[in-house]
Amino acid sequence: MNRLRQFVNKAGWPRVIIGFFLLSLFVAAPFAEVSLAASIKDTLVRFGMNGVLVLSMVPMVQSGCGLNFGLPLGVIAGLLGAVTTMEMGITGIMGFITAVILSCAIAAVLGWGYGKMLNRVKGEEMVISTYVGLSSVMFMCMMWLVLPFKSPAMVWGYGGSGLRTTITLEGYWFNIIDNFLAIKIGDFTFPTGLFIFFAVMAFLVWAFFHTKTGTAMTAVGSNPDFARASGIDVNKMRTISVIISTVFGAVGILVYQQSYGFIQLYTSPLFMAFPAVAAILLGGASVHKATITNVIVGTILFQGILTMTPSVINSFLKTDLSEVIRIIVSNGMIVYALTRKTTKVKS
Amino acid sequence: MSQNLTFTEKLKNFFISNAVPILFVVITLLAVPVSGFSANYLIQEMITRIGRNSFLVLSLLLPIIAGMGLNFGMVLGAMAGQIGLIFITDWSIVGIPGLVLAMLISTPISILLGILCGSVLNRAKGREMATSYILGFFINGVYQLVVLYFMGGIIPVKSPSLVLSRGYGIRNTVALDGVRQVFDNMIPLKIGEISIPLGTFFIIALLCLFILWFRKTKLGQDMRAIAQDMKVAQSAGIPVDRTRIISIVISTVLAGYGQIIFLQNMGTLSTYNSHDQTGVFSIAAILIGGATVSRATIPNVFIGVILFHMMFVVSPMAGKNLIGQAMLGEYFRQFISYGIIAIALVLHAWRRQKDKEMERRSLRGVKAEKQPQAEK
Amino acid sequence: MKRTVFILILIALLVLLGVWMFVLGRQRTIVMRNEDIDRQGITYEAAQIVGISFDGAEEKEITYDDAAIFYLVGSSHKLKLRVADEDGNTLRVVEKTIKLDLSKNISVDIPELLENKEEVIKLTGKMW
Numbered sequence: 001m002n003r004l005r006q007f008v009n010k011a012g013w014p015r016v017i018i019g020f021f022l023l024s025l026f027v028a029a030p031f032a033e034v035s036l037a038a039s040i041k042d043t044l045v046r047f048g049m050n051g052v053l054v055l056s057m058v059p060m061v062q063s064g065c066g067l068n069f070g071l072p073l074g075v076i077a078g079l080l081g082a083v084t085t086m087e088m089g090i091t092g093i094m095g096f097i098t099a100v101i102l103s104c105a106i107a108a109v110l111g112w113g114y115g116k117m118l119n120r121v122k123g124e125e126m127v128i129s130t131y132v133g134l135s136s137v138m139f140m141c142m143m144w145l146v147l148p149f150k151s152p153a154m155v156w157g158y159g160g161s162g163l164r165t166t167i168t169l170e171g172y173w174f175n176i177i178d179n180f181l182a183i184k185i186g187d188f189t190f191p192t193g194l195f196i197f198f199a200v201m202a203f204l205v206w207a208f209f210h211t212k213t214g215t216a217m218t219a220v221g222s223n224p225d226f227a228r229a230s231g232i233d234v235n236k237m238r239t240i241s242v243i244i245s246t247v248f249g250a251v252g253i254l255v256y257q258q259s260y261g262f263i264q265l266y267t268s269p270l271f272m273a274f275p276a277v278a279a280i281l282l283g284g285a286s287v288h289k290a291t292i293t294n295v296i297v298g299t300i301l302f303q304g305i306l307t308m309t310p311s312v313i314n315s316f317l318k319t320d321l322s323e324v325i326r327i328i329v330s331n332g333m334i335v336y337a338l339t340r341k342t343t344k345v346k347s
Numbered sequence: 348m349s350q351n352l353t354f355t356e357k358l359k360n361f362f363i364s365n366a367v368p369i370l371f372v373v374i375t376l377l378a379v380p381v382s383g384f385s386a387n388y389l390i391q392e393m394i395t396r397i398g399r400n401s402f403l404v405l406s407l408l409l410p411i412i413a414g415m416g417l418n419f420g421m422v423l424g425a426m427a428g429q430i431g432l433i434f435i436t437d438w439s440i441v442g443i444p445g446l447v448l449a450m451l452i453s454t455p456i457s458i459l460l461g462i463l464c465g466s467v468l469n470r471a472k473g474r475e476m477a478t479s480y481i482l483g484f485f486i487n488g489v490y491q492l493v494v495l496y497f498m499g500g501i502i503p504v505k506s507p508s509l510v511l512s513r514g515y516g517i518r519n520t521v522a523l524d525g526v527r528q529v530f531d532n533m534i535p536l537k538i539g540e541i542s543i544p545l546g547t548f549f550i551i552a553l554l555c556l557f558i559l560w561f562r563k564t565k566l567g568q569d570m571r572a573i574a575q576d577m578k579v580a581q582s583a584g585i586p587v588d589r590t591r592i593i594s595i596v597i598s599t600v601l602a603g604y605g606q607i608i609f610l611q612n613m614g615t616l617s618t619y620n621s622h623d624q625t626g627v628f629s630i631a632a633i634l635i636g637g638a639t640v641s642r643a644t645i646p647n648v649f650i651g652v653i654l655f656h657m658m659f660v661v662s663p664m665a666g667k668n669l670i671g672q673a674m675l676g677e678y679f680r681q682f683i684s685y686g687i688i689a690i691a692l693v694l695h696a697w698r699r700q701k702d703k704e705m706e707r708r709s710l711r712g713v714k715a716e717k718q719p720q721a722e723k
Numbered sequence: 724m725k726r727t728v729f730i731l732i733l734i735a736l737l738v739l740l741g742v743w744m745f746v747l748g749r750q751r752t753i754v755m756r757n758e759d760i761d762r763q764g765i766t767y768e769a770a771q772i773v774g775i776s777f778d779g780a781e782e783k784e785i786t787y788d789d790a791a792i793f794y795l796v797g798s799s800h801k802l803k804l805r806v807a808d809e810d811g812n813t814l815r816v817v818e819k820t821i822k823l824d825l826s827k828n829i830s831v832d833i834p835e836l837l838e839n840k841e842e843v844i845k846l847t848g849k850m851w
Contacts, residue, residue: 069477121696126477128696131689138682142675162672274484287474319496327488335485338478339470435748439827441796444748451741505851525750 014336015284018301018329025308032315039307041190045178046303048194049259050279052201053272054299056248057280061290062209063241064221065118067277067334070129072137073114074249075269077107079140082254082263083163086172087151096173096258103250111246115239126287130273137269144265167263174261197255201248202292208244217241221288252276278302278330281337305329367691368637371654374683375661381668382661389660391541396656397649398531398547399612403605404629404648405554406598411643412562413594414574417630417688420464420479420595424602425622426490427456432526432607432616433494433517437504441525443533446611449526453603460486461599465592472577476640476692483626494618517618527614547608554601555645570594574641605629631655631684634691641695658683748796751823751848754830756790767834770814774805775833798823804837819844826850 008016029036053071060068081103090098114132118125145162149155154167168174180193208214219227220237228234253272257263280290283298310322362369379389403421410418431449440448464482471478498504499515509517533546561567569590572580581587606625610616633643636651659680666676757769769787776782777793778801785791804817819836820843823829829848836844 117693120700121693122700123473124476124692124696126474127480128689128692130477130480131685131692135682135686135689138678138685141678142682145672145675145678146670321492321496324488324492324495327491328485331481331485331488334481335467335478338474338481339467438745439750439752440745440748441750441794442748444744448741448744448748451737451744454737 012284012336012340014333015282015301018282018305018333022301022304022308025305025312028316029308029312032312034308034311034315039311042307043300043304045191045194045259046307047299048178048191048198049256050252050276050303051198051295051299052248052255053252053276054279054283054295055198055201055205055292056245056252057276057285058205058290058292058295059208059217059241059244059248061280061285061288062221063217063238064224064288065238065241065245066125066129066287067281067337068129068245068249069126069273069277070114070133071245071249071273071276072133072269073110074107074246075253075272076136076140077110077246078103078250078253078257079263079265079269080106081250082257083149083154083167083265086154086167086263087149089151091172093173093176096176096254099173099254100251103254104247107247107250108243111243112239114246115242118242119235119238133273134270137267140269141266163265165264165266165268167265169258169261169263173258176258177255178259191259194255194259201251202295205248206292213237213240274330274334275302275306278333281333282329285337286340287337302330365637366694367635367687368650368654371635371658371687375654375657378658378661378665382664383668384661384664387540389657392660393653393656394541394543395612396660397652398544398551399609400605400629400632400652400656401551401648402547402554402608403602403625404632404652405551405558405645406601406605407629407633408558408643408645408648409561409570409594409598409601411638411641412567412574413570413591414577414641415468415591415594416476416640417633418479418595418598418602419476419626419630420468420482421598421602421629422483422622422626423460423464423486424453424457424599424604425606425625426486427453427460427599428603428606429610429616429618429622430456430490430494431603432523432610433498433504433509433521433618436521436523436525436616437506437509439506439525442529445526446529446607449607450604453607454600457600457603458596461596462592464599465595468595469588469591480626487622490622491619519618521616521618523610523614523616526611528612530608530611544612547612550608558645566590566593627684627688628655631687634687639695640692655684746798746825749825749827751795751826752828753793753795753823753846754790754828755785755793755833756830757785757833758788758790760832760834762835767832767838769834770806770837771809772807772811773833774803774807776803776805777801779803795823804833806837821846823847 026036026039029039056071056074057068060066078099081099081101084102085095085099088098114129117132118129121128147163148161149163153171154163156162156164177193177197178191181196182192183190209218216227216232217237217240219230220232220234224234227237253269279298279302280294281298282301283294283296285291285294285298306322306326309325310320313321313325403425406421406424407418410416428449431451431453434452435445435449464479467482468475468478493502495516497515498517499510504510504517509521511518528544530546530550531544534549536543536545562571569580569585572583572585573587573590577587602625606622609625610621613621632651632655633648634651635655636647636649638644638647638651662680662683663676666672666674666679755773755775757773759769760767771787772784774782774784775791775793777795782803782805783791783793800821800823802819802821804819806814806817808814817837819839819841822843822845824845824847826846826848827850829846831846
């Protein structure tokens with residue numbers, strides 16, 4: 001009993017409740033005539049799709065910049081890289097690699113500026129990053145209409161100018177990572193490549209935080225005054241963390257798209273930040289501390305609920321509650337994380 | 348400290364503190380001729396929009412006075428207001444009694460949501476804005492659950508024109524025929540071609556008087572003391588947490604009334620979207636009017652509503668005339684509303700950081716000048 | 724204690740205000756039907772043309788077997804019925820005061836109303 005309480009205290013109530021909720025959904029799945037194998041497969045694929053995006057939260061949280069609601073900025077860099085590569089007509093794995101390289105370059109520049117700005121607004125990063133994200137998405141909405149892209153695969157058929165809202169990746173790099181070393185068991189395809197990719201990215205983050213820069217960054221996040229006293233350039237560390245987060249956001253959206261099959265432009269980046277933030281919090285991260293384990297646990301829990309509620313709950317209640325549950329769970333989780341008393345008092 | 352500032356520094360400070368309204372006056376001056384609208388049309392639009400939006404924007408004042416920043420949680424009140432409107436439409440209560448009843452129904456809901464919001468924000472001191480912003484989304488989920496699944500089922504709503512054909516849930520749009528513009532036309536007035544919603548203006552004036560009076564009350568003074576320094580206020584015996592909750596409750600209730608006034612002017616309620624942009628647009632308006640996260644006055648509200656909505660009206664046409672795409676203007680105005688909030692927040696946080704540094708520098712006094720600056 | 728009582732009184736007053744607003748603002752949907760009806764074996768025949776006007780508003784004319792919808796706010800209303808033949812010649816004009824309860828939907832059969840000799844007629848219908 002005591003150990004149970006300890007576990008609950010450590011994991012936090014919302015996580016336990018949601019964990020049990022998800023577990024009961026899986027248990028109930030067969031009764032709702034929902035295929036368990038298909039559900040697990042869906043959850044895994046969604047995990048792979050979203051994993052890198054959630055991972056992109058870690059550096060900024062660790063350096064004390066808070067939850068990266070400015071993720072759309074990274075997403076925009078990814079989209080720019082992708083459409084530019086398509087415009088150049090590079091397909092297949094080379095196309096994907098080009099897109100990654102281009103996106104990373106754009107993301108690094110954007111992240112640098114974004115980081116410089118966040119250094120000036122310490123303590124208000126979260127609400128500011130939200131609005132920076134929103135306004136940059138709106139700015140890009142105008143750009144998608146105006147930028148001189150020509151490729152007929154991407155431009156509206158009529159008029160001949162302005163990019164489409166969704167661009168198919170079929171014939172470019174659709175599922176290029178999913179299908180890498182994919183294992184087929186019956187009609188169940190395990191997207192090995194997706195997981196290898198995520199593992200590599202996670203390893204990179206893990207390794208980074210064990211370098212000198214990485215540990216310095218953690219020090220900045222946990223106690224900026226102490227870090228400053230020991231000679232660490234606080235602002236530089238924060239800028240680096242923002243650049244890394246933005247670059248990971250860009251790579252994350254590319255992985256997401258190649259699995260999903262479409263590039264979604266215009267307002268769609270708006271809907272990327274909240275699920276990623278909710279996922280990492282669900283995994284046990286706080287506003288000041290996040291680990292790779294948080295990312296993995298959180299993404300599985302969050303994506304699991306997204307996969308399972310429409311199929312299971314809906315077949316019981318005969319209505320589509322999934323959207324409402326998604327809103328309540330993800331935002332409830334963020335509110336909970338923001339209200340948790342933290343030991344460190346921010347000035 | 349201020350005597351030590353040079354002229355350029357003073358000038359810089361003036362521009363930093365008034366950057367937003369100045370920027371907007373410039374944008375508006377550029378965009379109005381391009382849009383090609385007639386003066387009459389624009390004046391009518393502005394008068395309508397002042398009536399429609401001022402009450403909502405005014406509801407933001409109290410939390411700013413109490414030092415809680417921009418109350419993104421005002422959408423909670425907006426949702427409560429909409430629930431009131433759904434009920435009076437179902438009961439077919441029309442005219443001014445209908446709107447008064449809608450306000451009465453929204454009040455307890457707003458109070459409950461306000462208490463919830465206030466308590467949550469007390470647990471998230473220092474990041475009220477981010478928290479209230481997300482809380483708005485969270486309550487939006489609950490609102491959808493209630494309106495889309497409970498109403499017509501657990502909560503009795505009977506009118507076939509309101510309930511979806513499946514038997515429960517409210518339709519996407521609710522026509523507010525019975526209460527359409529009844530406040531606006533309460534006291535009819537027309538000057539030339541321009542009709543003036545005198546009734547609504549009267550209500551807005553009442554609210555302004557209330558706010559002016561409230562600032563002078565004990566509670567209002569307490570709020571200002573809390574905004575100055577929470578710890579000092581606490582030690583002076585002011586119940587900080589309770590006062591903060593009260594400021595949010597009042598703001599939420601007012602936002603509910605504001606939404607009702609907004610929707611009686613619009614004449615249709617879009618059940619699941621009407622409240623979406625309420626917070627963003629109201630906050631953008633007050634910021635454009637020159638308010639900051641920590642200081643806002645009644646003139647800020649009206650200047651802001653006029654400037655923001657002027658941009659709002661002219662930008663689609665200006666976009667169309669300039670580049671040939673109306674969609675561009677559509678994105679542009681959203682870009683502006685989000686961007687202006689971002690800029691205002693950045694300027695505020697930046698200035699606060701600078702003030703802190705200046706304070707630090709002045710504390711160190713003469714000694715500091717000899718030392719090389721360690722940071723920055 | 725004093726505070727609690729004050730709040731309770733305030734709440735009671737607000738509820739009363741709410742009830743008052745409900746009564747004051749309630750809009751009744753009235754369907755006036757001009758059809759032949761059977762009441763205990765007696766058939767009341769509908770007129771060829773009936774002009775209906777509430778509270779001196781503009782008259783609405785309906786023909787045999789037709790119906791018209793009116794929206795009325797408040798309880799007491801002056802109703803003017805003008806009965807005419809198919810050529811439009813007015814046969815008689817009946818004026819009545821009608822009292823509505825709080826029902827939302829009220830359905831009225833005009834032939835029955837015309838037979839009713841009382842000056843003040845109370846009408847009721849479905850609450851929802």
